[in-house]
Amino acid sequence: MHASVSGSRRAVTAELAAALRLAIDRAGPRTLVITAGPGSGKTHTIDRLVGDLDIATRRVTADELSWRQPYAVIATLLDIPIPVPIPAGFAVELEAAVDSLCASEPQLLVIDDVHHADSGSLEVLGALAAATDDLPLVILLARRHLPTREMLNRLIARRSVREWQLPVMDDADLEVLVDEVVGARPDGRLIDRLRRSGGNPMHALALLDDLRARGELTTRADGDADGLGARVTIASVGEAEPSTSLHAVIREQLALLDDRSRALVHTLAVWGGPATLDEIAALDGTSASALVGVAQTTVDAGVVAVSSGGTMTFTHDVYADVAYDGLAPALRSVLHTAIARHHDAAGNRQLVAHHVLAAGSDNAAAVSAITRAHHELAHVPAVAVDLLDAAAHQRSIVESPIRTLELDLATALARSGQFDRSAEVAEQGLAKAGDLATIAQLYRILLFTLIAQGKSTRVLELTAATLRMPVDATTRAALVGIQRYVGILGGAGPVPTTPHTYPAPGTVADLVTEGLRRFLAGDGEGGLELTLEASRREGATERQDSAPELSTSADLWPPFIEHYVHGPAAADALLDHAIRLRTDRGAAWMTAYHDFTRGGIALGRGRLDDAAASLDVGLERAAAAGMGWTSLAQGARAMVDILRGEFSAAATRLDTFAASGLPNQFGLPVPEQAQMLLLEAQRKLRPAVAVAGRCWSAAVEMGLYGWLPSLAVDCARIAQRADDRALLERVVAGLADIPEPVPPARVGPIALAGALATGDTAAVISAAVACARAAHDLGDAIVEVQGWEEAACAAAGTGDKAAAREYARHALLLTAQMDAPTLSARVTSRLRALGLRLDARSARERPRSGWNSLTRTEVTVAELVASGLNGAEIAQRLYISQRTVQTHVSNALTKLDLRTRVELAALAVARKHADASPVVPGTQSATF
Numbered sequence: 001m002h003a004s005v006s007g008s009r010r011a012v013t014a015e016l017a018a019a020l021r022l023a024i025d026r027a028g029p030r031t032l033v034i035t036a037g038p039g040s041g042k043t044h045t046i047d048r049l050v051g052d053l054d055i056a057t058r059r060v061t062a063d064e065l066s067w068r069q070p071y072a073v074i075a076t077l078l079d080i081p082i083p084v085p086i087p088a089g090f091a092v093e094l095e096a097a098v099d100s101l102c103a104s105e106p107q108l109l110v111i112d113d114v115h116h117a118d119s120g121s122l123e124v125l126g127a128l129a130a131a132t133d134d135l136p137l138v139i140l141l142a143r144r145h146l147p148t149r150e151m152l153n154r155l156i157a158r159r160s161v162r163e164w165q166l167p168v169m170d171d172a173d174l175e176v177l178v179d180e181v182v183g184a185r186p187d188g189r190l191i192d193r194l195r196r197s198g199g200n201p202m203h204a205l206a207l208l209d210d211l212r213a214r215g216e217l218t219t220r221a222d223g224d225a226d227g228l229g230a231r232v233t234i235a236s237v238g239e240a241e242p243s244t245s246l247h248a249v250i251r252e253q254l255a256l257l258d259d260r261s262r263a264l265v266h267t268l269a270v271w272g273g274p275a276t277l278d279e280i281a282a283l284d285g286t287s288a289s290a291l292v293g294v295a296q297t298t299v300d301a302g303v304v305a306v307s308s309g310g311t312m313t314f315t316h317d318v319y320a321d322v323a324y325d326g327l328a329p330a331l332r333s334v335l336h337t338a339i340a341r342h343h344d345a346a347g348n349r350q351l352v353a354h355h356v357l358a359a360g361s362d363n364a365a366a367v368s369a370i371t372r373a374h375h376e377l378a379h380v381p382a383v384a385v386d387l388l389d390a391a392a393h394q395r396s397i398v399e400s401p402i403r404t405l406e407l408d409l410a411t412a413l414a415r416s417g418q419f420d421r422s423a424e425v426a427e428q429g430l431a432k433a434g435d436l437a438t439i440a441q442l443y444r445i446l447l448f449t450l451i452a453q454g455k456s457t458r459v460l461e462l463t464a465a466t467l468r469m470p471v472d473a474t475t476r477a478a479l480v481g482i483q484r485y486v487g488i489l490g491g492a493g494p495v496p497t498t499p500h501t502y503p504a505p506g507t508v509a510d511l512v513t514e515g516l517r518r519f520l521a522g523d524g525e526g527g528l529e530l531t532l533e534a535s536r537r538e539g540a541t542e543r544q545d546s547a548p549e550l551s552t553s554a555d556l557w558p559p560f561i562e563h564y565v566h567g568p569a570a571a572d573a574l575l576d577h578a579i580r581l582r583t584d585r586g587a588a589w590m591t592a593y594h595d596f597t598r599g600g601i602a603l604g605r606g607r608l609d610d611a612a613a614s615l616d617v618g619l620e621r622a623a624a625a626g627m628g629w630t631s632l633a634q635g636a637r638a639m640v641d642i643l644r645g646e647f648s649a650a651a652t653r654l655d656t657f658a659a660s661g662l663p664n665q666f667g668l669p670v671p672e673q674a675q676m677l678l679l680e681a682q683r684k685l686r687p688a689v690a691v692a693g694r695c696w697s698a699a700v701e702m703g704l705y706g707w708l709p710s711l712a713v714d715c716a717r718i719a720q721r722a723d724d725r726a727l728l729e730r731v732v733a734g735l736a737d738i739p740e741p742v743p744p745a746r747v748g749p750i751a752l753a754g755a756l757a758t759g760d761t762a763a764v765i766s767a768a769v770a771c772a773r774a775a776h777d778l779g780d781a782i783v784e785v786q787g788w789e790e791a792a793c794a795a796a797g798t799g800d801k802a803a804a805r806e807y808a809r810h811a812l813l814l815t816a817q818m819d820a821p822t823l824s825a826r827v828t829s830r831l832r833a834l835g836l837r838l839d840a841r842s843a844r845e846r847p848r849s850g851w852n853s854l855t856r857t858e859v860t861v862a863e864l865v866a867s868g869l870n871g872a873e874i875a876q877r878l879y880i881s882q883r884t885v886q887t888h889v890s891n892a893l894t895k896l897d898l899r900t901r902v903e904l905a906a907l908a909v910a911r912k913h914a915d916a917s918p919v920v921p922g923t924q925s926a927t928f
Contacts, residue, residue, distance in 0.1 A: 035165050036145075103900065117152070247318070378586045406425050491666050518706075558574055568604035599618060638674040672694065676695060
């Protein structure tokens with residue numbers, strides 16, 4: 001026996017087994033991927049890994065047809081019927097099903113041959129992989145290197161995923177294989193022959209079976225000189241050797257079948273996936289009973305397996321590959337056409353399109369099949385990409401009478417957030433498009449993808465070059481509109497102060513651009529009204545009889561602007577509506593931006609855990625898609641770190657973003673604002689005031705009056721603490737330029753910042769209290785803290801310590817509920833300098849474990865779990881994402897040392913009963 005060496009198959013398998021156990025114990029990465037070539041023993045390795053694990057396990061194997069059916073793999077894994085057509089939000093339903101499974105006990109999801117999975121399933125798996133941090137969930141996947149799948153590559157690239165390359169078999173592995181099959185160890189001659197398999201387990205088995213079939217194996221019972229017992233060897237030497245190619249060996253095995261059995265194998269290979277005898281028989285009117293003996297022959301040969309439900313599949317997909325390739329193309333076409341008719345009668349348009357394309361049907365038939373299938377994929381653009389890719393590879397299918405394949409493919413890629421490839425396909429289409437309508441649509445998609453990636457300079461160059469050409473008035477207006485939109489989005493210059501005139505009623509793009517301009521210029525109500533109208537118009541322009549179109553950004557902006565106009569609480573409700581619109585319209589590319597908006601709203605409401613979860617998920621999605629507009633999210637995420645006291649994490653995040661060279665969206669210096677707050681928290685007031693001055697000047701010079709109030713109180717406070725009168729005067733001047741009427745959510749901060757800048761103590765107290773109360777009504781916890789903090793400091797400065805303590809109590813209760821020690825420390829340190837000593841911990845004193853360690857939101861979630869609501873229902877009730885619910889549940893379980901939501905619900909119920917029970921004299925009530 002050869003000794004085990006580092007990197008051997010046995011070593012890697014042992015490492016995988018250890019990693020899987022760590023994952024189940026939540027002590028390591030919880031999404032594991034095994035990568036190896038065909039016939040390399042991935043399935044056998046999975047069998048060994050999961051055979052004796054004490055965890056609820058669901059397992060499925062993807063097949064050749066899986067990638068053509070939306071959500072086929074994940075729905076089969078979860079035993080959920082797939083509706084036809086796929087409705088909006090079906091992916092959320094699948095994620096909710098996993099969430100419900102995890103509520104009762106930890107789950108292991110296993111998918112073999114995941115390279116065959118449809119892109120919808122791969123997108124759901126990506127979301128689940130991200131959620132393993134918060135769910136008792138482990139995912140084990142096995143795949144080949146080829147075919148390459150974009151969604152699978154994105155999944156594997158996630159930080160939470162770890163991949164193992166399964167090595168080939170060495171001599172010691174081959175010895176074990178022979179011993180398991182033959183019952184004796186091989187001698188050196190047989191090992192030498194099996195080495196020709198290249199260490200591929202299936203190939204080695206095929207060679208061994210071939211040798212056995214030829215009668216060339218013999219066993220010596222007396223063993224070798226080493227005394228290790230019986231040895232098996234090759235009896236004949238010098239005769240014709242068996243084929244050494246895996247495919248050649250399998251071809252020889254299939255050739256041994258009788259004609260009818262080979263015909264069944266070929267039909268099953270062309271079918272492309274599991275099939276029943278009834279389905280195979282129906283293709284040529286044969287009775288299923290007449291095929292029983294034929295099918296049994298293929299089973300006896302080890303080529304086909306039959307499930308308990310009567311479904312036939314190949315024992316290994318290499319058999320399918322060889323059988324398919326061994327059939328003459330013209331004969332394959334006949335079978336594909338017959339199978340397409342069968343699926344057409346059953347209403348499965350995706351499979352009809354696949355078989356029509358594979359049959360090499362005429363252009364009209366192919367276009368018709370693609371169009372019918374494409375319409376059913378409105379809510380699954382990633383799967384539409386797979387369908388259109390398959391069509392693009394059939395060079396006989398060049399274009400439909402109306403739309404080119406490049407146009408549909410580029411659109412689907414953009415809708416699914418695959419921006420790099422969308423731009424590539426759009427440029428390919430432009431190079432050969434002939435009609436102006438198609439050119440215009442491809443051009444629009446190209447510009448859209450470049451804008452999404454933050455490549456504003458390239459967009460402006462392209463539009464400028466086109467405008468130098470003789471284009472019609474409509475095209476010229478559209479190009480100028482794009483230039484205006486990109487200029488505003490990228491903060492290319494000061495916000496225009498005058499409205500842009502456009503022909504009534506204006507396009508959706510016109511309304512979006514003008515709405516953003518008005519908001520940034522200070523007319524929040526006007527900007528909100530226009531973007532809401534753009535969103536309504538977006539829905540009204542959809543057509544049911546056309547292929548799925550690329551949406552505009554109209555559904556992004558209403559909740560974003562609402563946050564600044566009417567506060568976080570109103571924005572929360574509006575965002576929920578926008579997300580439903582995104583789902584209904586199949587605009588998956590917006591998901592990351594909605595995550596950013598949700599994170600910003602949660603930050604404003606003081607829900608730091610919610611904010612961190614939403615921002616992290618959004619940034620991960622944005623990175624996978626190559627999105628460029630992440631400055632607001634990066635700045636907000638750094639602010640969460642700062643409020644939590646995680647200064648090193650915030651500094652690293654801000655440095656990394658600064659080094660990326662990505663632009664500030666709208667020119668808003670949010671990362672710089674975070675840098676300013678970090679320096680203040682570190683008590684570096686001189687550097688903080690310098691950054692504050694740069695932020696304020698940049699915002700004023702850009703005319704960002706809609707956002708300026710968000711910076712005003714911070715700048716005024718830091719300037720006051722650093723005694724920088726010049727900055728205070730600039731704050732007053734900038735606030736004076738904000739146009740009237742001021743949006744409701746900005747009235748309090750503007751008044752408070754102005755009072756701080758003037759230094760009138762009575763005015764500060766009045767403005768601060770009014771600001772805090774108004775912010776409370778608007779659900780803006782951050783601004784409310786600012787108000788009570790300034791009221792407390794101003795009162796302490798006048799010597800009114802009783803009022804100061806009362807105002808400070810309000811502030812510290814809020815910072816305790818937010819679990820924001822940085823804010824607590826800032827309040828107490830400022831008051832200490834004014835002669836009022838308060839202990840920030842006295843308002844908090846939350847233990848690190850036990851029921852009293854839970855945050856307010858965690859308690860609410862625990863109580864809703866106890867009431868019987870699932871994750872999706874809790875998310876809807878609290879206006880947060882399901883992923884955020886999972887984060888809260890995970891945090892609560894960790895603090896309470898529990899494993900499942902069932903245990904959490906039981907504890908919450910017991911806690912409620914204990915609180916409701918009267919205390920009998922002489923006894924104590926139960927505590928947790």
